Amino acid sequence: MRNKLSAKSVAVIGGGPAGLMAAEVLIQGGVQVDLYDAMPSVGRKFLMAGKGGMNITHSEPMDPFLSRYGARRAQIKPLLDTFGPEALREWVHNLGIATFVGTSGRVFPADMKAAPLLRAWLHRLREAGVNFHMRHRWCGWNENGALRFATPQGEHTANVDAVVLALGGGSWAQLGSDGAWVPLLAQRGIPVVPFQPANCGFDVGWSEYFSSRFAGHPVKAVTVTFTDAAGRFHHRQGDLMVTATGVEGGLIYALSALLRDEIAATGAAVIYLDLTPGKNLPRIIAEIAHPRGSRSMASHLQSRASIKGVKTGLLRELVPPSDFANPEHLAASIKSLPLRLIAPRPLDEAISSAGGVAFEALDECLMVRAMPGVFCAGEMLDWEAPTGGYLLTACFTSGRTAGLGALAHLEYGNI
Ligand SMILES: Cc1cc2nc3c(=O)[nH]c(=O)nc-3n(C[C@H](O)[C@H](O)[C@H](O)COP(=O)(O)OP(=O)(O)OC[C@H]3O[C@@H](n4cnc5c(N)ncnc54)[C@H](O)[C@@H]3O)c2cc1C
Secondary structure: OHHHHOOOEEEEEOOOHHHHHHHHHHHHOOOEEEEEOOOOOOOHHHHHHOOOOOOOEEOOOHHHHHHOOHHHHHHHHHHHHHOOHHHHHHHHHHOOOOEEEOOOOEEEEOOOOOHHHHHHHHHHHHHHOOEEEOOOEEEEEOOOOOEEEEEOOEEEEEOOOEEEEOOOOOOOHHHOOOOOOHHHHHOOOOOEEEEEEEOOOEEOOOOHHHHHHHOOOEEEEEEEEEEOOOOOEEEEEEEEEEOOOEEEOHHHHOOHHHHHHHHHHHOOEEEEEEOOOOOOHHHHHHHHHOOOOOOOHHHHHHHHHOOOOHHHHHHHHHOOHHHHHOHHHHHHHHHOEEEEEOEEOOHHHOOEEEEEEOHHHEOOOOEEOOOOOEEEOHHHEOOOOOOOOHHHHHHHHHHHHHHHHHHHHHHHOOO
């Protein structure tokens, strides 16, 4: 393949995990690769993902793994069949980075950071011959079909044999993925599903008192239950975080697609918190009914039911004052505290975005059917998944599929 393709040149636009993976398979395939990014450096969101302990993938069996992609399971499955979580881990190891499986089944780089991995990877890509062009903002195509870039030196154009677009989703615009590419593709008739926040927090509308007192406090070891529009019951245990306006954190992100859709359909989504998952309702009733003497209700709840701090704050915020005098009512709230979510937080604050280029516009190599030689990969495609390594896995594997697809296209034309 190398000889035949060495005269061909491919542009990869977007230097996140999807674009870098496309660049890697392209350079290995023997073509000339130019990688463009609007930002002064690549991989900014990837590095941000590494700040909170990056999950690169997940160790659970393939069936539950695939279920995380929900409605897009059928489109993601063939990508993961060729380069799935195990292959990704192997690839990370080949970069000299060890991984480990956390108690949750999530797979982390040994030091939980993204920077050493990115550094090693960029070194390998440069050595292999990938040309990096930073501060090159892609602005579409000119009338001759050349790629147009805005650069600090003025407009730059590039004629290439194929292009992989890996421009990211629509959240955290300050890291580069600002979604400004949407009209550039829409003008070409490529269907793009509007972005929505995914893995996002939600507004509750706290009182001024509660917000000022508890914003930033984690609510540890609770369970959340939610019944979705189809009547399915969801039950998860973990931690959530109180924010100035509502709630966020892993427990909430895991349900965020369902909660977002429920709010869109009905105007609100009600979740139920169990503040003491280890103790059943009769036990909590008995504990609270215990005479409290001269102790305050706060110290009574702390000593009898281990409810304190932000958990007490939540009860005070959400339970009618009269229920505090009734052990059965108060215990029922402790075991099933309704929390009404009224809006997802804005797209830019979300960990990831739903929406993007519709799979129906793409072939199995992720080439835009209506624009032969143009491929798309990563979060800019219309899929979503919870946090836990599923996002990066799909970005890596789709970048690889798009890069291999571009090689096949250059070698065999439209097949
Ligand atoms: C705080 C945070 C934590 C996260 N933690 C995890 C985690 O632990 N595990 C996980 O799986 N995922 C995590 N993610 C999500 C993950 O980082 C993203 O899904 C992933 O980076 C998307 O990869 P991508 O290559 O598709 O796009 P991006 O990484 O967004 O890269 C897109 C690139 O395209 C460039 N670009 C955009 N428009 C243009 C243009 N017009 N011209 C030129 N360049 C352009 C951007 O500058 C950017 O460099 C996290 C995200 C955030 C924000």
